[in-house]
Amino acid sequence: MCRRWPAIRSTGPALLVLRELYRRFLAADVPPPATYPLAVLPPRTRATVVARYHDALHPQQVAMLTGTWIGELDKELQQALAHLRSAHPGLFPAAPQPPAEGEQGPDWAHPSETAQAAAPHTPEDQGPRGALVALAAELPATHTDLAAPVLALIGRKRRIRVATWTTVSVGTVGAFVALIVLGVNAMVANVERTIARSSPTSAQQAEEDVPDPLPATLDDPIQYAYLGYCRGRTDNDPSNPQPCAQWRLQTTSGNEWRLGGARAGYEEDSRTSMPLAISQDGRRIAYRQLDGAYVVRDVPSGAVKTIDVEAGKGSAHLTSSPNGRYFSVDFGSADGATLDFDTGVTHYEYGDEVRILAVADDGTRVVAEKEKAKDIPGHASITKLFMNGLTTLEGDYRVDPGLLDFGGALSPDGRTLALITADSELVTMDGRTGRVGGPRTDLADYDLIGVERWTGPEEVLVRSWDDDYVMLTKVNVKSGAVTEVAGDWVEWLDYESPIGAVRP
Numbered sequence: 001m002c003r004r005w006p007a008i009r010s011t012g013p014a015l016l017v018l019r020e021l022y023r024r025f026l027a028a029d030v031p032p033p034a035t036y037p038l039a040v041l042p043p044r045t046r047a048t049v050v051a052r053y054h055d056a057l058h059p060q061q062v063a064m065l066t067g068t069w070i071g072e073l074d075k076e077l078q079q080a081l082a083h084l085r086s087a088h089p090g091l092f093p094a095a096p097q098p099p100a101e102g103e104q105g106p107d108w109a110h111p112s113e114t115a116q117a118a119a120p121h122t123p124e125d126q127g128p129r130g131a132l133v134a135l136a137a138e139l140p141a142t143h144t145d146l147a148a149p150v151l152a153l154i155g156r157k158r159r160i161r162v163a164t165w166t167t168v169s170v171g172t173v174g175a176f177v178a179l180i181v182l183g184v185n186a187m188v189a190n191v192e193r194t195i196a197r198s199s200p201t202s203a204q205q206a207e208e209d210v211p212d213p214l215p216a217t218l219d220d221p222i223q224y225a226y227l228g229y230c231r232g233r234t235d236n237d238p239s240n241p242q243p244c245a246q247w248r249l250q251t252t253s254g255n256e257w258r259l260g261g262a263r264a265g266y267e268e269d270s271r272t273s274m275p276l277a278i279s280q281d282g283r284r285i286a287y288r289q290l291d292g293a294y295v296v297r298d299v300p301s302g303a304v305k306t307i308d309v310e311a312g313k314g315s316a317h318l319t320s321s322p323n324g325r326y327f328s329v330d331f332g333s334a335d336g337a338t339l340d341f342d343t344g345v346t347h348y349e350y351g352d353e354v355r356i357l358a359v360a361d362d363g364t365r366v367v368a369e370k371e372k373a374k375d376i377p378g379h380a381s382i383t384k385l386f387m388n389g390l391t392t393l394e395g396d397y398r399v400d401p402g403l404l405d406f407g408g409a410l411s412p413d414g415r416t417l418a419l420i421t422a423d424s425e426l427v428t429m430d431g432r433t434g435r436v437g438g439p440r441t442d443l444a445d446y447d448l449i450g451v452e453r454w455t456g457p458e459e460v461l462v463r464s465w466d467d468d469y470v471m472l473t474k475v476n477v478k479s480g481a482v483t484e485v486a487g488d489w490v491e492w493l494d495y496e497s498p499i500g501a502v503r504p
Contacts, residue, residue, distance in 0.1 A: 015061065015271070016495070022047055022065040027422065037088040037135060044068065045080050052077055054132040060271055060314065063332075067405055069353050069370045070314065070333045072381045081128055091131040210243050214257040216302040221282025221501035223252045226494050227264055238265035238274050240290055247276055247287070250489070252501050262287040272315040273496075279324025280453060282501030284341065286318045286327045294318075296327045296341055308346040309337035321359040322412065322453070328356040328365060338365055349388060357385075357407060360414035364389040366431055368404055387431050397434040403427075407450045409460060418451050418460040418477065426451075426460065426475050441480045446473065449495065461485070461502070465495065472502075 026047060032039045038046045044066055051062040052073075063070040085092050210228070230236055230244035238245075240263075247259040263274040277286045286296045286307075294307040294316070312331025319328040330336035336349040336356045340363060347363070349356065353370040360366075365388045370381050383404070386396045406420040410431065417429045426441040446464035455461050458478045464471045470493040472485035485502075493499070 015266075018051075018055075018057075018061075019065055022051065026066070027424070029422075036139075037084065037091055040083060040087045041080055045076060048073070048076060049080050049084075049128070050132065053128040054136065056129065058271060064315070067401065069381060071353050071370065072372070091135065092127055211248060211256045211258050213243075213260045214249060214299075217300060218251075218257070219300050220251040220253050220255060222249050222278050222285060222299065223282060223489060223501050224493060224497050224499045225249050225259075225276055225278060225285075226492070226497045228258065236265060238267045239263050241265055249285070250492070252282065259285070259287065261290055263290060270313075275316045275318045275329075276498050277318035277320050277327065278498050278500030279320045279327075280322045280500065280502070281324055284320070284324040284327070285500075286320065286329070288316065294329050296339055298341070305339060305341055305344050307337055307339040309335070309348075317355065319356055319359055321361050321363070323361045325361065326359045326363050326365075328359050330354050330356045336365075336367065338363070355404070357404065358410035358417070360410055361412075362389070362414060364414055366408065366410055366417060368399070370401075385431075385434060394432045399429075399434060403429075406448055409451045409453045411454050412457060418454065420448060420451060420462075424448055426462065426477070428477050438477060439480050441475050441477070441482065443473075443475070443482070446471070452499065455502075469493075470495065470497070472499075 026043060029043060038049070041049065048062055048066045048068050051057050051065055052059070057065070059073050060070060062068065063073055068076060225247050228241075228243075228245050228248050230242055236242055236245040243258060243260070245265055247262055247264045249257045249259055251257070259276075262276070264276075266273050274288055275286075278284070283299050284296055285299065286294065288294050288311075292311055294309060294311070295304050296307065297304045307327065307329055309329060312334035314331040314333040317330050317332065319330075320326070325341055326338055327341065328336060328338040330349075332355055333353055335351065336354040338347045338349075338356065338359060339345075340347065347365075349365065349367050349369075351369040351371075355368045357366040357368055366385065367388050368383055368385050370383050372381055382398050383401045384396055385399045387394045402422040403419045405422070409418045410416070411418070411428075415431055417431050419427055419429055420443070421427055421440075424442070424444040424446070426443055427436050428438045429436045443462065443464070446462070447466065449463040449465055449470075452461040452463050452472070455474060458476055460475050460477060462473045462475055464473060469491055472490055472493075474483045474485060475481070
């Protein structure tokens with residue numbers, strides 16, 4: 001996080017840290033000691049209880065960190081607490097009764113104003129948090145070492161890079177010596193330019209790296225986008241960002257523009273990140289306008305059309321069909337909607353908790369919906385997947401919610417989904433039957449972020465995180481071959497930078 005601070009300081013870095021910590025805990029699947037009271041709970045439920053009561057997080061944050069659906073969060077927490085009280089009643093001692101009228105209680109019954117002011121903010125149920133805080137104090141200092149595998153992975157990849165560089169440098173030492181003078185001259189020039197940029201003498205110089213606004217029409221495909229950063233400013237409003245904090249759009253020709261009129265950054269009040277999506281040809285973008293509407297803009301013509309949907313309570317998720325004709329938006333806790341840009345018509349998916357994973361070129365949507373379970377022992381809810389076309393509905397089968405944690409991508413023929421399992425394996429699923437088949441590609445050596453798209457009939461593009469930069473990897477779903485995407489532009493991608501016209 002320190003290495004990435006300029007890029008993430010305005011997007012909720014604390015929440016990013018928590019998300020990564022909880023994700024690594026859930027992925028590690030290390031069983032706790034049998035004597036540990038919370039061992040009676042499954043790992044995800046245990047993480048939910050700790051996030052809500054020990055860490056005192058907002059319910060929406062708990063749902064995002066643990067992958068628990070917000071609609072069932074309260075019920076699952078209450079069931080978990082009831083289980084804990086039954087299995088370990090000693091965790092929840094009866095609250096002390098207040099002294100009778102005229103009776104002097106113990107000193108601790110009348111805390112001073114200083115002690116009251118220093119008391120931590122807690123959720124509505126003080127008992128569970130007090131019990132978990134006391135329990136945490138008794139645990140060993142290092143129960144699960146989450147850092148060791150990360151550091152080992154970083155060290156291994158660094159050794160590979162060093163070995164590669166050593167091999168190349170030994171074979172080209174003569175050319176290196178011949179170019180060293182030119183290199184020193186270039187380095188001096190770069191240092192001088194860097195000093196000049198990092199020592200602004202006026203407000204104008206401080207903002208000199210802010211690009212021009214995106215023109216009304218632009219026949220230059222968008223390759224990727226990232227959030228701008230305002231040096232020395234902490235007053236940015238995501239609902240009306242300053243020019244320095246607006247979305248930056250990088251085109252395939254190397255030009256850069258900023259997207260005025262769009263919300264950008266992390267909104268503290270709603271605890272959501274402002275979304276942006278780019279079609280695979282880089283010619284259409286979807287975002288949330290300053291007035292709150294979700295729109296799709298055709299970059300070459302400048303035409304803008306609105307997705308006819310009201311903003312939901314959760315974080316918005318935007319998805320584009322490969323050809324850029326259809327753009328979908330969902331909030332994870334409300335109905336979803338898909339705009340047909342050619343006709344201007346919005347199609348809807350109804351449900352309490354809807355997520356649109358992918359959209360095909362013909363408008364078929366792959367939709368995941370969480371429903372309350374009825375007459376299914378041991379399940380408070382189930383997740384169903386179906387493919388909703390313009391005139392047909394297929395699927396409607398149950399899936400493991402863990403298969404959807406990294407998103408999904410739909411194949412060019414609109415039949416096959418690429419997904420990542422909890423064991424970091426890339427698998428393919430028939431979107432109409434739910435059958436998982438074909439080889440499983442082990443990606444455990446990669447710190448996975450998500451599935452991006454199909455780049456051909458047999459190749460899937462996956463995004464991962466390596467030390468302090470993003471990696472894009474092509475995976476052949478037939479052979480299992482893994483190839484990293486080369487290109488200087490990849491090194492400029494941030495953790496969640498939307499990508500558009502990519503030609504690996």
